[in-house]
Amino acid sequence: MLRLKISILWLCCIAAVAHANTQLETDLKVLTSPEHAGRGSGSIAINESARYIHTRFSEAGLDAYYQSFRFRQGFGKLGHGHNVVATLPCNVPVCHKALVISAHYDHLGSRGSRYYPGANDNASGVVVMLDIAQRLASRLRHREITFVATDAEEKGLYGAHFFAATLTPSQVALNINLDMLAVSPKNRLYVLASKQASEFTYAIEPAFDSQIRALVYTSATSLARRLDTPRVDWLRASDHYAFHKVGIPFAYFGVGIDPNHHTPKDQFDKVDLPKLNQVSEHISAFISALSVSAAP
Numbered sequence: 001m002l003r004l005k006i007s008i009l010w011l012c013c014i015a016a017v018a019h020a021n022t023q024l025e026t027d028l029k030v031l032t033s034p035e036h037a038g039r040g041s042g043s044i045a046i047n048e049s050a051r052y053i054h055t056r057f058s059e060a061g062l063d064a065y066y067q068s069f070r071f072r073q074g075f076g077k078l079g080h081g082h083n084v085v086a087t088l089p090c091n092v093p094v095c096h097k098a099l100v101i102s103a104h105y106d107h108l109g110s111r112g113s114r115y116y117p118g119a120n121d122n123a124s125g126v127v128v129m130l131d132i133a134q135r136l137a138s139r140l141r142h143r144e145i146t147f148v149a150t151d152a153e154e155k156g157l158y159g160a161h162f163f164a165a166t167l168t169p170s171q172v173a174l175n176i177n178l179d180m181l182a183v184s185p186k187n188r189l190y191v192l193a194s195k196q197a198s199e200f201t202y203a204i205e206p207a208f209d210s211q212i213r214a215l216v217y218t219s220a221t222s223l224a225r226r227l228d229t230p231r232v233d234w235l236r237a238s239d240h241y242a243f244h245k246v247g248i249p250f251a252y253f254g255v256g257i258d259p260n261h262h263t264p265k266d267q268f269d270k271v272d273l274p275k276l277n278q279v280s281e282h283i284s285a286f287i288s289a290l291s292v293s294a295a296p
């Protein structure tokens with residue numbers, strides 16, 4: 001009987017874990033599949049990714065739209081890029097300044113018969129963003145929360161610059177940029193936050209736990225020293241820079257370095273899904289601490 005009880009308990013736990021990871025796993029599998037061909041900006045295949053993200057926002061109950069822009073694709077050649085934007089409105093009487101969550105969905109596309117799946121960079125950030133949207137959709141929110149899946153980040157942060165130019169910076173409290181969230185066995189996530197974000201960063205470390213730690217830095221130089229990446233300018237390395245440039249405080253979440261970065265080995269099966277799920281829970285807890293009101 002005891003054994004039976006334990007078995008039932010065990011099955012329940014497995015079911016719970018499996019359920020928690022199902023959507024993240026599906027989203028990651030789809031975005032890294034050969035049909036999406038490495039999500040190269042300006043390619044036909046990336047349109048499939050944009051449509052998928054749009055559908056997933058809609059399924060979570062958000063109104064989503066495409067924001068189209070042009071970017072420099074090479075010598076004298078312009079490409080078309082498409083951000084996918086979705087918003088959860090503030091739904092209580094007194095609203096505070098908005099949050100903008102960003103994650104780029106483009107990657108390096110394909111070369112010859114090989115494609116670059118970009119599982120960590122940055123399908124991981126996109127699927128976590130979709131998960132966060134789902135988690136917050138049914139809550140009481142005292143801030144508007146806008147989600148933007150940006151295009152042409154790898155080409156030079158084009159999508160983020162275009163999107164940031166459409167915002168009124170004084171109305172945005174914080175940009176939270178997610179880029180490469182598949183944690184290594186060291187179980188660490190690095191956060192680079194601008195000094196202007198100091199009124200929000202207090203809530204980061206308490207939202208994490210001893211299993212996965214978030215280490216917060218306010219200096220790109222200190223982060224580079226910590227990661228032993230002297231040649232990487234972490235301030236300009238991802239979309240948060242576009243928000244910083246228009247005067248919006250930012251907090252950028254990422255794993256720092258990945259040996260498979262920008263190689264065809266950045267694949268779905270290299271991502272530890274239960275850990276990615278934990279990361280999503282922690283970042284959701286941080287965003288909830290900033291934006292969710294208790295039920296009346």
Ligand SMILES: [Zn+2]
Pocket residue numbers: 104121122153179180238
């Ligand atoms: Zn990236």
